[in-house]
Amino acid sequence: xxxxxxxWLRTRIGKGEETLTPPIEIRTVSALLDWLKAQSPxxxxxxxxxxxxxxxxxxxxxxxxxxxxxxxxxxxxxPVTGGxx
Amino acid sequence: MIRVQRxxxxxxxxxxRLTEGRHEIGGVVSFVGLxxxxxxxxxxxxxxxxxxxxxxxxxxxxxxxxxxxxxPLSASLIVHxxxxxxxxxxxxxxxxxxxxxxxxxxxxxxxxxxxxxKAPFWKLEDTDHGAKWVDADAxxxxxxxxxxxxx
Numbered sequence: 230x231x232x233x234x235x236x237w238l239r240t241r242i243g244k245g246e247e248t249l250t251p252p253i254e255i256r257t258v259s260a261l262l263d264w265l266k267a268q269s270p271x272x273x274x275x276x277x278x279x280x281x282x283x284x285x286x287x288x289x290x291x292x293x294x295x296x297x298x299x300x301x302x303x304x305x306x307x308p309v310t311g312g313x314x
Numbered sequence: 315m316i317r318v319q320r321x322x323x324x325x326x327x328x329x330x331r332l333t334e335g336r337h338e339i340g341g342v343v344s345f346v347g348l349x350x351x352x353x354x355x356x357x358x359x360x361x362x363x364x365x366x367x368x369x370x371x372x373x374x375x376x377x378x379x380x381x382x383x384x385x386p387l388s389a390s391l392i393v394h395x396x397x398x399x400x401x402x403x404x405x406x407x408x409x410x411x412x413x414x415x416x417x418x419x420x421x422x423x424x425x426x427x428x429x430x431x432k433a434p435f436w437k438l439e440d441t442d443h444g445a446k447w448v449d450a451d452a453x454x455x456x457x458x459x460x461x462x463x464x465x
């Protein structure tokens with residue numbers, strides 16, 4: 230599974246992407262986020278407040294109950310801030 | 315059409331290119347977003363726009379397709395920049411053209427409101443107090459919510 234991190238998630242986790250193999254029972258975004266928190270102190274710090282985390286699976290915005298699989302590209306990021314202010 | 319690029323764009327030139335020879339067009343509306351030098355009471359030096367290559371293009375194309383479903387547009391263009399930008403620099407351009415002005419005005423407003431909440435861009439601002447990731451603005455969600463279709 231390919232994981233991508235953007236904005237302050239990238240700086241807190243310390244990398245922009247990584248390939249991980251979560252256990253087979255990890256089948257939703259929610260379960261994946263809980264599992265990721267245990268990967269390193271950086272992951273735990275970046276993911277401590279899930280209210281400010283948004284998720285895309287294969288480049289589409291998804292809710293936390295969306296399914297995830299081993300071949301998916303999962304991106305984690307804060308709420309987007311494009312355009313002008 | 316959509317474009318994501320580091321380089322600046324020329325709004326006048328883009329408008330001419332999009333509409334020339336298209337004599338069914340009766341009205342063109344454009345929105346140009348600029349970098350301001352103040353945000354939340356802090357002076358902004360420069361900012362860096364990060365994005366998610368691939369998803370950005372996909373989301374902008376989906377937003378544009380949605381606008382074309384809702385309004386009879388003859389042509390449309392979204393250009394969004396990334397990378398380092400200074401106050402006064404152009405960030406984003408939205409152009410909509412239609413036989414009649416109402417569709418062009420509404421679609422332009424829809425596109426800028428929706429892209430702000432759906433396109434994966436993040437701003438890192440250089441402020442007096444150091445570099446700071448910009449938080450999403452609840453006003454942007456409210457602006458986008460106006461365009462959610464009632465079931």
